[in-house]
Amino acid sequence: MEHFFPALYGNEKIKALIGRDILERRQHHAYIFEGPAGSGKHLLAKETAKALLCQRTDTNTLPCDACLHCRKIEAHSYTDIAYINSGDKATVSVETVRNALATLSYAPDEGDYKVYIFEDADKMTVQAQNALLLSLEEPPAYAVFILLTTDSAALLETIRSRAVTFSMELFSREAVLAYLQQNSNAPKPRLQEASEACGGIIGAAKSILDGEADTAVLSSAAGDFISLLFTGTAADALIYCTQMKYSRTQFDTFFVFAMSAVRDKISAKVGGKDLLFYGKEQQGAEAAGSTLKRLTGLYDSLYEAREEIVHANAAAYPALCTIVEKYFRQN
Ligand SMILES: [Zn+2]
Structure with a gap:
């Protein structure tokens, strides 16, 4: 039995779909992961990159989280993965996108794929999105693009139509509480409080607990x-x-x-x-x-x-x- 993306809580349907596609080497060229801050889209992007490049020391779990590739990706030291974000600016500019994609035509160094993770995709200017679109139209076989956004409606229709969109799951209070009970040592009343105030977002519950x-x-x-x-x-x-x-x-x-x-x-x-x-x-x-x-x-x-x-x-x-x-x- 395959076990996909154990690091991410819930989201079973998304994990099964992406995991199965990667296992069978028929993954999409572009993914959009949509959800509020704290809903796990950054984690899913990193785990998807691992799953693509994993050398499978454990054939029951994808990603294995133990092979050299998984460990380098976890440590952010894998050369074929680019993270593109706005830094401290309000938008992601066309120059930022062009610079990031300048390496696209070179084959990957370490593994079979190059992964471009756009962390603030909804902050890309229209020109930046159009620059990305050129690469989405005819991507090299080894390229995978992952766009993270609070709201996919902020992206151009021409981008959305070339990607598959997954909306991150929000959880009931009971499910958040169950998660926190397994993953936090805070006293029960605080866990209860966090699960009530988090709006169904696990990451928000964690930040409340972190003070x-x-x-x-x-x-x-x-x-x-x-x-x-x-x-x-x-x-x-x-x-x-x-x-x-x-x-x-x-x-x-x-x-x-x-x-x-x-x-x-x-x-x-x-x-x-x-x-x-x-x-x-x-x-x-x-x-x-x-x-x-x-x-x-x-x-x-x-x-x-x-x-x-x-x-x-x-x-x-x-x-x-x-x-x-x-x-x-x-x-
Ligand atoms: Zn691995």
């Missing part, structure tokens, strides 16, 4: 903002917006939490039981007065505001006000 207050603060801010819409007035919510002074990365996390909160409320309306953000006791409350239409409208305007603030670099306050105004306008 990176940011994630916990943003999670509770998102919960407060959504509650205020349901139980407060438009004026209350607008005042709250003036206090939200976050970086773009923080806004990205804030919106992931806010959207999963609203998603839970929508799920409750239609009788769904899988919860990402709220506990069972809170799920149906508060939003009782909101129609399904109003909730889905809210979800859409959160999505739009996130696009504007995080991806289009728009000013935050007007975009936040639009969410509030749209919500209170619709009855």
Whole structure:
């Protein structure tokens, strides 16, 4: 029995599909891994590179994590794997992409494949994406491209159509708690707290446990903002917006939490039981007065505001006000 990607929790369907393809040497030239920060897409990219290049010291597990190639990839010292990211800039420029791809026409040094991992694919400018597109159209047989993004809609359709997209799994509170119990020595009440505040994202639960207050603060801010819409007035919510002074990365996390909160409320309306953000006791409350239409409208305007603030670099306050105004306008 093959065991694929043991380092990554959950995501069984994705792991089986990619693992099987690699084992049978019919992997795709381009993958898009999509999901919020902390959902495991970076880990999956690294493990996919290992699986492609693994020398199989253990034939039951892919990657084996013990051969020379696996170990070098783990140590980031494998020459045929390139990581492309924005560094400390807001975007990934066309020069960055061109420089990274300058080596594409040379055959790999160490193994059978060259892997290009674009860590902030959604930050690539349109010119940068077009530069990548040229390589995606006629890639050398040994090239594999992996694009990581919080939202694949931020990528050009011409790129998406040449890649296979996988969305990382989000987990129920119970599943996160089960994971944490196996992987953390923190006391039970803290594990419970982290599993409740993480919005179904394992990486967020870990940062909460590590004391990176940011994630916990943003999670509770998102919960407060959504509650205020349901139980407060438009004026209350607008005042709250003036206090939200976050970086773009923080806004990205804030919106992931806010959207999963609203998603839970929508799920409750239609009788769904899988919860990402709220506990069972809170799920149906508060939003009782909101129609399904109003909730889905809210979800859409959160999505739009996130696009504007995080991806289009728009000013935050007007975009936040639009969410509030749209919500209170619709009855
Ligand atoms: Zn190996």
